[in-house]
Amino acid sequence: GQNIDQPTEMTATEGAIVQINCTYQTSGFNGLFWYQQHAGEAPTFLSYNVLDGLEEKGRFSSFLSRSKGYSYLLLKELQMKDSASYLCAAWGYSTLTFGKGTMLLVSP
Amino acid sequence: EAQVTQNPRYLITVTGKKLTVTCSQNMNHEYMSWYRQDPGLGLRQIYYSMNVEVTDKGDVPEGYKVSRKEKRNFPLILESPSPNQTSLYFCASSLSSIQETQYFGPGTRLLVL
Numbered sequence: 001g002q003n004i005d006q007p008t009e010m011t012a013t014e015g016a017i018v019q020i021n022c023t024y025q026t027s028g029f030n031g032l033f034w035y036q037q038h039a040g041e042a043p044t045f046l047s048y049n050v051l052d053g054l055e056e057k058g059r060f061s062s063f064l065s066r067s068k069g070y071s072y073l074l075l076k077e078l079q080m081k082d083s084a085s086y087l088c089a090a091w092g093y094s095t096l097t098f099g100k101g102t103m104l105l106v107s108p
Numbered sequence: 109e110a111q112v113t114q115n116p117r118y119l120i121t122v123t124g125k126k127l128t129v130t131c132s133q134n135m136n137h138e139y140m141s142w143y144r145q146d147p148g149l150g151l152r153q154i155y156y157s158m159n160v161e162v163t164d165k166g167d168v169p170e171g172y173k174v175s176r177k178e179k180r181n182f183p184l185i186l187e188s189p190s191p192n193q194t195s196l197y198f199c200a201s202s203l204s205s206i207q208e209t210q211y212f213g214p215g216t217r218l219l220v221l
Contacts, residue, residue, distance in 0.1 A: 002167075033209070042198060042212035043151070087151065094158060094205045095166060096141070100150035 004099035022088035112213035131199030
């Protein structure tokens with residue numbers, strides 16, 4: 001079975017750092033994605049973790065612990081344009097299962 | 109430009125009137141899938157296809173059909189739409205089914221009256 005949990009909403013201030021957590025239980029787990037989705041638009045790829053550890057890509061970093069079924073997305077130097085929904089998704093066998101998304105609101 | 113296209117982008121229809129939403133990708137991707145997105149439920153997979161003539165059910169296949177006769181196209185068919193199929197639909201593709209980034213189309217917003 002597939003089960004992915006992430007917080008529904010988070011708020012943060014421009015310039016700050018925010019961490020969005022994701023826990024998963026996925027049969028045949030292959031790897032974990034993070035996508036960003038602005039309202040009314042398609043999801044866009046942010047990061048992909050296969051192995052344990054931290055992957056850094058500019059202002060965004062993603063961490064994976066396979067043994068704990070846990071991942072987080074770290075956003076640094078927050079900007080207003082980072083206000084969006086952040087989707088955690090796990091590859092299991094031949095399907096990609098998404099969490100319900102975390103709505104991040106960045107305020108001035 | 110590498111992309112996934114969907115048509116139509118917006119559709120209003122009535123219960124029971126068959127409709128097809130087209131999806132096409134120009135990246136020679138093997139894997140394609142359809143998702144629906146509803147408030148509070150997130151993205152849920154409807155059907156996926158690992159290659160031509162190979163399709164399989166996702167989490168919410170009831171009321172939908174798909175076909176994959178060509179590598180680039182993966183249409184979603186609603187034989188008899190019902191109001192509970194009102195949703196935002198996304199087509200996506202990836203190079204293969206394992207450990208590959210999925211690229212999403214722009215979405216089709218469907219309203220069934």
